[in-house]
Amino acid sequence: MNRRSSAAFAALLLTAALTSCAGSPETESSPTPAAPKPSPTATAEPVATQPPATPVAPTCDTIVSAGTVKVLTDEGWTFEEKEFVIGDVTLPDGLLCFWADYTVASDHGQLYGWSEISAEDASSAQSSLLKEGWTREDGPDGIYITENPQYSMGTDDDGYGMTYLFGDGWVKFADTRQGLILIEWAG
Numbered sequence: 001m002n003r004r005s006s007a008a009f010a011a012l013l014l015t016a017a018l019t020s021c022a023g024s025p026e027t028e029s030s031p032t033p034a035a036p037k038p039s040p041t042a043t044a045e046p047v048a049t050q051p052p053a054t055p056v057a058p059t060c061d062t063i064v065s066a067g068t069v070k071v072l073t074d075e076g077w078t079f080e081e082k083e084f085v086i087g088d089v090t091l092p093d094g095l096l097c098f099w100a101d102y103t104v105a106s107d108h109g110q111l112y113g114w115s116e117i118s119a120e121d122a123s124s125a126q127s128s129l130l131k132e133g134w135t136r137e138d139g140p141d142g143i144y145i146t147e148n149p150q151y152s153m154g155t156d157d158d159g160y161g162m163t164y165l166f167g168d169g170w171v172k173f174a175d176t177r178q179g180l181i182l183i184e185w186a187g
Helices: 003-021 066-074 119-131 179-180
Strands: 078-082 095-100 110-115 134-138 141-144 163-166 170-174
Touching: 110 179, 119 134, 119 141, 119 163, 163 179, 170 179
Parallel strands: none
Antiparallel strands: 078 095, 095 110, 110 170, 134 141, 141 163, 163 170
């Protein structure tokens, strides 16, 4: 489902939800008894505040969309975390996830990765990939670095295989360029 149809579907669901919550026009409401007024000597109890949200660390089942996780797990797939290395740059805080059905011997699976990355490491990683024959494309979301399709084990509908997307302070990775849209982690 593309973003436009996703937005239309979400709007339809919201409209349906709001419509189902509204009463029908011919329904009469009964008067509600007035709430007792607080006495002048009553004091309000202090309101407990929630502590600030602790940043959540990315995991293999949170960097991709919940729908993707459901589809993969419904198929019996699980994930293994791998070290996230781009060329000669190791991203120790990064997360590379290989989803597959580990109960059968197969090379069939899906790769997704996400990491924070410094501008220096991003430049070094991109240079390393380009020296290995990967290609660069600038896009509205950032810089795409894609493997040479001649050596790709699999490509998407547009002919792209493994692809990195470098943004401002982060990098995403998927085994196809189209697979990048499934990574929702914003960091």
